[in-house]
Amino acid sequence: MADIKKAAESFLGLHTIAVVGVSSKGDTAANIIYKKLREQGYKVFAVNPNAKKAEGDACYPSLQSIPDQVDGVVIGTAPDVTPIIVSECASLGIKNIWIHRSFGVGSFHPEALKIAAENNLSLIPGGCPMMFSEPVDPGHKCMRWFLKVTGKQARPVGFHP
Known part of the structure; x- marks a missing residue:
């Protein structure tokens, strides 16, 4: 298992x-x-079944509706939706997933870990890409530090750097 920095x-x-x-x-x-x-x-795609546009860009109702091959998915939904998204990733052959989570539950759902393991997916089950995407803002630097020193950093699954 990789550490969070290598997985990020x-x-x-x-x-x-x-x-x-x-x-x-x-x-x-x-x-x-x-x-x-x-x-x-990055080439990014917004996904939300309840929106046609987001941040001035087209918004897709599902991962399947995106017209390009997707390398990775960040999940920032309600937790009960997360297992559905992870299953969709598995069925589409998308192997890299990051579930957003900071101090609360965030988008995390424990079923996502099981689905990822069963489908040999690489999963970061917490934290935020902004904690590692340079330049990192002061708030996300503090969050990264706090999660590390408290031992609450996400434990990536399936990453083999």
Whole structure:
């Protein structure tokens, strides 16, 4: 099992990333992650079945509806949706998943770990890509430090750097 830093580097080395849970209102963690990845030059796709546009871009109702091959998925939804998204990733052959979670439950659902293991997926079950995507803002640096010193960092599954 890789540590979170190595798993994050591997995930952030991908080129095409879908962010599930981006809102047309712009008020979610998924929106912030989506904007940061887009600003950094990633090819990103917003996914939300209840929105046609988000952050000025087209919003897709599902991962399956995205017209390009996706290398990775960030999940920023309600926790009960997460196992469905992880299963969809498995069926589409998307092997790299990051479940957003900071101090609360976030998008994490324990069933996601089981689905990832059964399908040989690489999964980061917590934290935030913004904690590792340079330049890291002060708030996310503090969050990364706090999670590390308290031993509450995500334990990646299936990453082999």
